Amino acid sequence: MFIIFATLEQILTHISFSIISIVIMIHLINFSVYENQRIHNLSVKGMIATFFSITGFLIIRWISSGHFPLSNLYESLIFLSWSFSIIHMIPYFLNQKNYFSTITTPSVILTQGFSTSVLSNDMHQSAILVPALQSQWLMMHVSMMLLSYTALLCGSLLSIALLVITFRKNSGFFINMNKNNNKKKNHFRNLHKYQLIQHLDYWSYRVISLGFTSLTIGILSGALWANETWGSYWNWDPKETWAFITWTIFAIYLHIRKNTKCQGQSTNTAFVASIGFILIWVCYFGINLLGIGFHSYGSFPLIHH
Numbered sequence: 001m002f003i004i005f006a007t008l009e010q011i012l013t014h015i016s017f018s019i020i021s022i023v024i025m026i027h028l029i030n031f032s033v034y035e036n037q038r039i040h041n042l043s044v045k046g047m048i049a050t051f052f053s054i055t056g057f058l059i060i061r062w063i064s065s066g067h068f069p070l071s072n073l074y075e076s077l078i079f080l081s082w083s084f085s086i087i088h089m090i091p092y093f094l095n096q097k098n099y100f101s102t103i104t105t106p107s108v109i110l111t112q113g114f115s116t117s118v119l120s121n122d123m124h125q126s127a128i129l130v131p132a133l134q135s136q137w138l139m140m141h142v143s144m145m146l147l148s149y150t151a152l153l154c155g156s157l158l159s160i161a162l163l164v165i166t167f168r169k170n171s172g173f174f175i176n177m178n179k180n181n182n183k184k185k186n187h188f189r190n191l192h193k194y195q196l197i198q199h200l201d202y203w204s205y206r207v208i209s210l211g212f213t214s215l216t217i218g219i220l221s222g223a224l225w226a227n228e229t230w231g232s233y234w235n236w237d238p239k240e241t242w243a244f245i246t247w248t249i250f251a252i253y254l255h256i257r258k259n260t261k262c263q264g265q266s267t268n269t270a271f272v273a274s275i276g277f278i279l280i281w282v283c284y285f286g287i288n289l290l291g292i293g294f295h296s297y298g299s300f301p302l303i304h305h
Contacts, residue, residue: 005064009057013116016053016081019046020109027105043101044092050108051085054078065126068139074123076146077115083150084108087207099203103157137225144218145243149280151211152250156277158204159270162197166267201266205257208273212250219243242283249276 023046057078061069069075088104091097116124129138222240223233234240253272 005060008060009064012053012057012060013078013112016050016057017109017112017116019050019053020105020112023047023050024105024109027101043105044089047085047088047105047108051082051089054082054085058082061126067129067134068143069126070138070142070146071126071129071133072123074115074119075126076142077111077119079143079146080150081108081111081115083147084111084154087150087154091203097199099158099199100154103154103161107153135225135228137221137228141218141221141225144214144221148211148214148218149284151207151214152246152276152280153211155204155206155208155211156273156280158200158207159273160277162200162204162266162270163274165193165197165200166270197266201270204270204273208250208253208276212247212254215243215247215250219247239283242279242286246276246279246283249279 023043026043026046058069061075065071070079084104084107088100088108091100222243226235226240227233249272253269253276256272257269
């Protein structure tokens with residue numbers, strides 16, 4: 001039975017990676033050559049197929065291991081890929097233009113590629129849960145943390161894109177054109193740039209708000225779990241500390257965004273979000289690379305947030 005489950009996991013992993021590779025090629029064609037709605041719809045269907053493939057993998061891993069599949073780095077990266085695919089499909093089901101595709105598609109293929117190609121085969125095996133993880137809080141806490149990381153990463157990357165577009169220097173393409181035509185061209189170009197910045201700011205705020213809510217729930221559930229396991233709600237463990245720092249940064253982002261005096265100053269909030277992007281990776285990867293604190297459990301492969 002174990003061999004059957006392992007084989008199914010490998011098949012689904014290869015299927016999802018193959019599909020997402022095709023999807024990213026479709027995106028390159030669509031952006032580099034010409035935009036075509038049929039090609040765009042095909043890429044969305046490909047991402048949906050990727051989502052179901054990863055979902056199948058997680059279900060099979062859950063059944064075979066007997067616990068929610070978030071016991072090591074490999075499983076957390078696969079779950080992260082699954083979360084990115086969900087974010088990718090949200091605008092599609094809302095009938096909105098997808099500003100996430102250039103972020104989520106590479107994110108899925110990078111996380112999938114790293115987990116399947118870089119990590120050793122030993123790290124692909126489902127780990128036996130240490131006593132501290134044998135709790136009903138595992139699914140609640142870890143899944144909410146990873147979902148929050150996914151949303152906050154996407155929102156932060158949209159903010160970084162906003163900064164790049166805002167401060168990008170105007171090219172000298174129109175210098176030798178007729179002055180009247182030049183003014184018209186610049187007007188439409190600036191209008192398009194303004195609208196794009198507004199859309200990026202809108203979606204960045206919405207996704208970061210979702211991620212912040214998930215992060216808050218994840219931290220609170222982690223505190224309850226910590227009290228159950230260690231007898232204290234908060235221990236200022238390195239992982240907890242960096243999670244709190246990350247939460248504070250995005251709280252500042254939301255405060256600035258809500259402040260009426262700062263409305264319209266999207267670059268300020270985007271700069272804060274870009275700092276948050278770095279903090280998320282420190283919280284997710286950095287602490288576990290050092291192997292310190294209660295959350296490391298003595299080895300790099302065991303990443304629990």
